[in-house]
Amino acid sequence: MLDKVDMPKDRLYIGGEWRKGQGAEITSVFPADRSHNATVSGASAADVEEAIARAQDAADAASWKRLKPHERASFLYKISDGISRNIDRISYIQTRDTGKTLGETRALAASAAGTFRYFAAVCETEEEKITPARGDYITLSRWEPLGVVAAITPWNSPIASDAQKLAPALAAGNAVILKPASWSPLVSLELARIIDEAGLPKGLLSVLPGSGSVVGDLLVTHPAVGKVSFTGGTAVGRSLARKAAEKLMPVSLELGGKSPTIVFEDADIDQTIAGILFGIFSSSGQSCIAGSRLYVQRSIYKPFLEKLIARTKALRVGHPFESSTQVAPLIHEDHRNSVERFIAQARRDRGTILAGGQRPAGGDYNEGVYLEPTIIGDVAPGAEICREEVFGPVLTVFPFDDEDTLIRDANDNEYGLACGIWTRDVVKALRIGAAIKAGTVWINTYKQFSISTPFGGMKASGMGREKGRDGLRAYMQQKSYYIDTSGALHPWAGL
Incomplete structure (x- = not known):
């Protein structure tokens, strides 16, 4: 059945209409064998201008602006149902687009359906306030949509990232322009098809894959765009924030990570190793919250590391359509080259490759963009591999002796997205978690998510939060009456 799934056509969704983009071509390639998926004409500046103009009209239209919250919610429920009906098709397209395993892309599609369903429920149950009066008047605090907002999403988990921005923005009453990453444009266009079939009024959504220097910059600087929500690299996020500051526009930034994972001597070893493997090597390490720095209490460091290395070498690297595959290919040859440069520099910094560190050879491996899960030891904390986001299946390991030194080393990094703590002592875990500068702390688990729980980073990992009930108000502005x-x-008038 999967071989019969057609890729999205060479058409963009501009203001509710399907037509060919006027920008440079974007080619999607299947990372497992580098075969051609589809070529799409990206968006031009003129396409962006048209999408923004249609978004303004749609956001201001009485047919949308005057809808009651439960009426807006009905569209989100329909979108959720449409995603659920198309999970097989979505997962296939996303696997072809990104190289992720079918098991993972199915989970991401199901998550996207749940996100639309959750924000539909939030939308129709959200309450406004009558605030305490301090005179002979009634005071109200009400929330209104921003108008036109832009969502810029990354290539590693597009369907889930798209939903986390589109669902609350639409629920809040806005029009949205979505710019997906050029390496993975197809599943976002498929989502546009599903949203269109759900009957969302024309103009409220545009999906514009294209150059960041053209599409992204114009969305950030255009005076009609009231907010940008961006997920991606920290360098781009900083540039975006500077441009947004010029027009005093709010932004949400979910950026890079270099997350520490901490193992105490009393941890359940098998549970911990399973969680560490999942935290760094699932998604082939292409995850902002990947647990890429491992700190193990010195009393168990050597036996723990021996077991971790053995389990890492036993992971199944393979084709994303194979059900047994645990580590699939990286998304693109250029990205693999980048990850390999980090590994080469770690060697020059006197690091020891304890597992992996090279491309698997032979058979299908030679056709695809594969890289072995890698563990590196004996590097100084200041080495590049320990400080920069690699965004690949690469783990650095360190022993620690005492909590004070551990906390200092774990926090000695510009990023602050996530942290994992493994111990049977929950009180200790909470104490350490409070000392770690990170937006999310997992205790005896890793990479678990709930749409009802806010997510975001500290320091260079971003600003603002997504998900949760407050995720709706992140796309609104408050007005007092x-x-x-x-x-x-x-x-005073003296009358």
């Missing part, structure tokens, strides 16, 4: 109840003339 005062309603006089006295009927009296104001004494």
